[in-house]
Amino acid sequence: MLIRRLADAPLQGRSISAPGWESNRLLLKSDNAGFSFHITRIVKDAELALHYQHHIEAVYCISGVGEILDIAKNETHEIKPGTLYVLDQHDKHILRAFEELQLACVFNPPLNGREVHNAEGAYELTAEEIA
Template sequence: MIVRDLKSAQEQGRKIVDPKNNWDSTRLILKEDNMGFSFHITTIYKGADFQMHYQNHLESVYCISGTGEIENLEDGKKYPISPGTLYVLNNNDKHILRAFEEMSMACVFNPPLTGREVHNAEGAYELSAGEI
């Protein structure tokens, strides 16, 4: 059994801050936990407006608090985000995330992250060694 709390995880170095100052993410479950996914609580800072394209990962995101929108860059559609909204990047969707208020998000990644990742130039996380 794995039991962790957010504050302790942050104090133990599991909190990563985006070098571009758009978000921070506390990684509660990582690859080393052998669950087949990683689970994060991510804060998207108010005013953040940035592009991502997870080419190597699938992601599910549930909004706990705050408001914003996600724009699908394939078709230009924009979707509002508010508490209770779930969006799933099931096709490695290239997108823009905008935060009108600070947003707290619960995020699941497959394959799981190792814990220190930040977005590369394409807005993706790199795969760790040995992953396809």
């Protein structure tokens, strides 16, 4: 059994941030669960162009208000507490936070822990994951 506490993530080196967001990565690839689990904060007024080319992500909104734009379909969907969205087609999207968003995120394949978005808004795979 594995027990982790959100407050301990920064002390354990499991807190990553970049402009517009901070992710507390509670469960990672090294934990051997087959997915990673994160609590992510998107700052108010952030607009993030993202495209997870190598990962499927499920996101549940805990608090805050924003929207997600599905670029391929040119459809915008409101995000508010209780909303779940899944990027199951490696969907290119724009995430906007009208208020600070607190999100629970699951990634498959799991993240290693130190990833940040590349120029295309994706997380890179390791050489081992590519092979």
